[in-house]
Amino acid sequence: MxxxxxxxxxxxxxxxxxxxxxxxxxxxxxxxxxxxxxxxxxxxxxxxxxxxxxxxxxxxxxxxxxxxxxxxxxxxxxxxxxxxxxxxxxxxxxxxxxxxxxxxxxxxxxxxxxxxxxxxxxxxxxxxxxxxxxxxxxxxxxxxxxxxxQGIAGRHQPRQAEVAEGEEPPVDPRYAAAQDALGEGDIERAVAEYQKLVDANPADAEAAAGLAMAKVLMRTTGVDLNQARAAAADNPNDIDAQTLVADLDMLGGHVEDAFNRLIDLIRRVAGDDRDKVRTHLLGLFAAVGNDDARVVRGRGNLASALF
Structure with missing residues (x-):
């Protein structure tokens, strides 16, 4: 044929x-x-x-x-x-x-x-x-x-198979290396593995979310929560202090608190500082997932803060 x-x-x-x-x-x-x-x-x-x-x-x-x-x-x-x-x-x-x-x-x-x-x-x-x-x-x-x-590099996301009650869903082999690294506490290797996946397929939303969350873990490793919050309270316009607490809020499950902290900061700063905070916030959006209702609301609030 x-x-x-x-x-x-x-x-x-x-x-x-x-x-x-x-x-x-x-x-x-x-x-x-x-x-x-x-x-x-x-x-x-x-x-x-x-x-x-x-x-x-x-x-x-x-x-x-x-x-x-x-x-x-x-x-x-x-x-x-x-x-x-x-x-x-x-x-x-x-x-x-x-x-x-x-x-x-x-x-x-x-x-x-x-x-x-x-x-x-x-x-x-x-x-x-x-x-x-x-x-x-x-x-x-x-x-x-x-x-x-032809430079066409997109890939389809795997479709979820039926999983019997009580069973763990199978791990997609593409993400196994990154997830193994996270399980072993090797966050730097997890970031590298997720980065490979994103580089190979920028449309892979799951890899992008994994990369974003692995970076949050990397930035917060060894950080003292109380000290970080005190520093942010004392320096409300300090970019590094505020983004660090936003990361900690993400890890603690306080997703909207993290978003709102950075959106409020965007309203207070300008120029390169504003761009830096916006980029950080977009990374947190990616970690949660663009279809999440909290991200949808956050994007609306970000637009209001910027314009």
């Missing part, structure tokens, strides 16, 4: 296709994929799967258990190969028996068929199958190399 070049220009915009899918409750596609980097595509999540391709490529694989059992076998192989690339791709498995509207909207002529999306649009020509497992591996290796050559 000839391999299609990985190309972004001239692709057809698929952003409106989800409107073609009726709003009724469809059965889950397929038999249920079991991979951190694969998802069964339904009418309800179709748009979000398309949006995921703005982070890194999404591989849609269309199959039909009733019409072609071999197409379902290929879909399983695609999930296997995609998972081997640990986030470079996300497999979107489309069972056309369960979600025919999606296949109709995308004008799928046959199964099995595979299509790679990037930025919500096709990045390759449709690839009909069946494609043997080893040929799939060669194809995805080539696509990954082309992504790297």
């Amino acid at each position: 000839s391999q299609q070049p990985f190309s972004r220009p001239g692709a057809i915009d698929l952003s409106g296709l989800s409107a073609a899918a009726p709003a009724g409750g469809a059965a889950p596609a397929g038999g249920g994929v079991s991979s951190a980097y694969a998802v069964d595509v339904t009418e309800q999540n179709f748009q979000s799967v398309l949006e995921s391709s703005r982070t890194a490529p999404v591989v849609l694989v269309f199959h039909s258990p009733s019409q072609s059992p071999s197409s379902t076998a290929m879909a399983d192989d695609v999930v296997t190969v995609v998972s081997e690339h640990e986030g470079r791709f996300l497999a979107g498995v489309v069972n056309i028996d369960a979600v025919p509207a999606i296949a109709q909207a995308m004008q799928i002529p046959q199964v099995p068929l595979m299509l790679v999306l990037l930025d919500g649009r096709p990045a390759t020509q449709p690839m009909p199958g069946p494609i043997p497992l080893e040929e799939l591996r060669a194809l995805f290796t080539q696509l990954a190399q082309q992504l790297t050559a």
Whole structure:
């Protein structure tokens, strides 16, 4: 089988296709994929799967258990190969028996068929199958190399698998080295490990949060809490004293106190000092996570303080 070049220009915009899918409750596609980097595509999540391709490529694989059992076998192989690339791709498995509207909207002529999306649009020509497992591996290796050559470094976040009650969720292997370092009390090594992950994939929000919190731990190691608070009380405009107490508040779980301390400081200082405090505050936002309600409020308060 000839391999299609990985190309972004001239692709057809698929952003409106989800409107073609009726709003009724469809059965889950397929038999249920079991991979951190694969998802069964339904009418309800179709748009979000398309949006995921703005982070890194999404591989849609269309199959039909009733019409072609071999197409379902290929879909399983695609999930296997995609998972081997640990986030470079996300497999979107489309069972056309369960979600025919999606296949109709995308004008799928046959199964099995595979299509790679990037930025919500096709990045390759449709690839009909069946494609043997080893040929799939060669194809995805080539696509990954082309992504790297084009400077496309984004990765998908692993999707949470079901965890039985009482069991600990598995540790994502990408973060294992950093978490092991934290467990051993080697904060400097943890910072270095998280920094590697962020450098490799700036869009990795979990790595960015880990790096930010590891830096908080590094800055507060060996600090006497009472002395730090006394110094901040005596020097309300001292940048180092105030940011240190904000870090200590973070470690103590007083997240909003930390945010408010720095936002109040931003209102009192100017110039380079203001930029320094703002940068520190953004680091604390990253440590908590941009979707956290406290961070959303903090960002609003920061905007008010700055403008």
